[in-house]
Amino acid sequence: MDLDLAQVRAFVRAAEGLHFGHAAEELSISQQALSKRIARLESVLGRRLLDRGGQGVRLTEAGRRFLEPARQALAAADLAVAAALDAHRRLRIDVWGHLYAPMRTLARVAALEPRLEPGHGRDLPTVITALLHGDVDAAFGRVHAPLPAGLTHRLVRLEPVDVVFSVDHPLAHAPAVRPAQLRDGVLWSPGALHRLDFLHSFAESFGIRDRAEGANLGLDRFLADLAADTRRFSLLPADVPLPPAPAIRSVPLTDPTPLYAWSLLWRRNGGHPLLDALMSTFVAEAERNRWLEYDPVRDWLPGHHGAGLGAPVAP
Template sequence: MSLQRVGVDLDLRQLQAFVTTAEELHFGRAAARLCLTQQALSLRIRRLEETLGGSLFVRGHHLVELTDLGRRLLPLTRQTLAAAEEIVAAARLDCRPLRLDTFRPIAGSFLMRWLIDLVDLPLELSSRHSLGTALSALRRAEIDVAFGRVHGLAPSRLEDLAHQPLRFEPLYALMSRRHQLAARSRLRPADLRSCGIWTPALAGATELDGYMRAFSDHFAVPLAIGPALATLEQVVAQLHARTDRVWLIDANAQTADIADTALIPLADPTPLYPWSLVWRRRNDHPLLNRLLHTATATARQEGWLHYEPTAHWLPAEDLAAAAAGRP
């Protein structure tokens, strides 16, 4: 591999030989570090000196020292090698898909369509069922981006992580067709006081549990949690088994083909679930900035973060963050 400009051909192997020899000031030790013979190392140094038009080392029987030219070029050569390593690393990263955790299969369905339809990026999708359980995977660099409600987590859990809001998702009420409220075309949160709401238990999903508790407390709607479920089909089975149960789900949920269920909009006010993107601050994946730019542009264009105090509801901590303009 070489760097060539204006008739000067710089071989990266020769530059590495120069830096290693300058660090050791001993051709034998430098050759051993590079897994070369001393003859091969000397040849690389000599060819680099011929290219540069000057000696880099003063060679003696028992002494090797840098020349003035060598001392002047050493820091520049180190910078050149570091830049070359960054180029190679970026090229390798660009070949790797951006790894996203999509929260869980029974919520956030708009995210899947957004990722598939609008984000023109190579993606590798996974689901750890909640943002809370995805945080450790983010820190271990097993995934690059996660989705979820960040203000439902303790600040200490978000250390070394960055986040930005993506969407305030309207929630609907999902229930069996045999539920007493199933014939209504629209419901107010207060209408749920007689039957309450229910949500499946998800290990680590403290941010989701916190949202449901905030909703329950604010609207004086009873809340029941459990058992643990992972798919929409399992949730619907529970709704059919207990026809008095109501589950809050995102407005884009694909429930049209699920028999004997009713998906009813909530209004006066409409509860919104706040989704954010979360990533490691030190993540240098070259596709990450493209994803974040697309997210910002789409949220602005589609009005995904629109909030009207008289028409919408958010938990107090999410509303405070939104009002302050914090990510």
């Protein structure tokens, strides 16, 4: 049985979002054309894949079985086209979490593997979409949500986090601060806290009730807003280079030390021939720089207890 990949792609887009209108928009076709493609595919297979009724769109049992192999078939087809058109293209890798400066780590790896083409994603959901659609080959940032079946990731760096606050904060001149000492402060976040998993998990874990949110307008503005209120504090990786700001202090956190988890994210079926080389370079850098050191007594990771740090995990 020969399948029409345009029909398969129409089904996959509709199945992933369970919304015909959104799927049609992504494929730049009309909703009627999308419906016809899926109907033809169902006719060829002799099975209904999607039920469309008053309760919306839902997968049938046959549709659930067909979805993941269909994704893999599309990915293989996309790879075949890419190989035919450009066998030597660079590996496209997006980063996200820009306030935490992911390029600091990626640049060290890219210096050893010059065939990378870094790009910028807005956040984890947009990067996931880009990966699933084949717009990028890999991504680098903090993974904090259940991933679609077609993606996997590997933890490559655990980075200690400092607390930052105004020089007039009561704890500003302490040699170190415990997270428990921050309970009476106001956690300042550059965006809606429920979308910033690391800060949200920290607040919940250490009983920090008072929170304030602002727009993410870059590190300089973030620090200026932080300095404007002597009760505010936030968290940044310890080696993020701060701009000259005499009104700001960065102090180590201890007992425990929070760790920010960086992961490499890619499609399960691989794809780009450089992926293995990229992973090997990350592993070598992690070993050389002790990036994956973790002590559950000394350190804190959101929702993670240290198991399987070298394997694909979701910290």
